[in-house]
Amino acid sequence: MKPEPVLRLEGVIKEYGEEVVTRVLHGIDLTLEQGEFAALIGPSGSGKSTLLNIIGLLDRPTSGRVLLQGQDTRGLDEDSLARLRARTLGFIFQFHHLMPAFTALENVMMPALAERGWPDERMRTRALELLAQVGLKERAGAHPGQLSGGQQQRVAIARALVMSPALVLADEPTGNLDTGTSAQVFELLRHINREQRMTFLIVTHDPRMAQRCDRIIEVVDGRIVSDRREPPHSG
Template sequence: MNAALSARGISKYFHEPETFQVLKEVGFDVAKGEFVAIVGKSGSGKSTLLYLLSTMDTDYQGSITINGTIVTGLSQNQLSRFRNEHIGFVFQFHYLLPEFSVLDNVMLPALKLGKKSKEQIEAKAMELLAMLDIKGHESKKASKISGGQQQRVAIARALINEPAIIMGDEPTGNLDSKNTKVVFDIFRELARERGQTIIAVTHDDEFAANCDRIIEMVDGKIMP
């Protein structure tokens, strides 16, 4: 299998208020172009797992490989650059900069990466906004568009550096059913048409049921 992500023997402990094992020998692969939902009750370890996969938390046992690179053991500076280049994030709350324009919000990660000229980045951002049906809003402040539009801007921002994987943490958790369907359909199309790998933690049973595969977490383990 051509894996976009491989996790091997992932164990994680919390030490406050007392030592508690939150992930227990978790291992799985996600293929390139696969759309995977991670589900489970609160406290099952799904959000902790996503946090480790996203390289934000490095305090674990086991190994994580993303896009052919073993990210376990890399320095914070190396991880920060790797994240910006290889992982796109879509959260429950869009985390746009409210006083910046829609276009500026989308361009930011690419400007930070510094691999392309500002003109190339702007052209790519406009192409993504058109694809996500927000063209015409690019000069508006991010705070002046609707919640559903803000989440689409967040998806455009996640795609700007052409990442290997998009990771979603409850990406539709703050949206009504109409906008949830819009966001799901965007992800579905990205996976099918563009070969984009997507891993999303969700509480939404319908969202999960329509993904390519469901990884169910119970008490820190993946259900067989």
């Protein structure tokens, strides 16, 4: 029996305004299976950010269905949505949003702390393992201000993975980094995807990054205009 897709959107419409209604998304259908590594591309104003917010359960569609691991999110209240989001989704942003008063280790532990309310040894061990994975175990006690931009983004990646999410949403994850560091961060995401079969959806304006993903989903004027698979990449 085939497992449930990690994500399924069915006829998702998003409108804003009451007297003057503006439709931003026009009936989006989209499925992501476990282990996919997909890019979401499109010009500014195409609806990418709105779509990402709906997938991330940060906004609700006007109509249509959003299912995460088979769970229909339509009837969930805000608390239930927040719990599902914490359990199922990891977020990586262009600006890492690390908390400057906390160490790298404490920043990585933050989603688990928010979920459970108190630190425990298992949480700390998991956070240290992730810092080791992203090559920063030796900097666990450093504060964000003591780390380079690329190191801070790697801490943010570790933080996104601490709850072992089924789906990681990465919004321009290398947009604030130089070319060399961007390549390193991309390779890190790719490695995690391959090793852990974790699903990634990466919003990017960088065509080179998009072409190195397995699938490119292009949105224009609130509609998916193309959804194509890329041939396997060796690097």
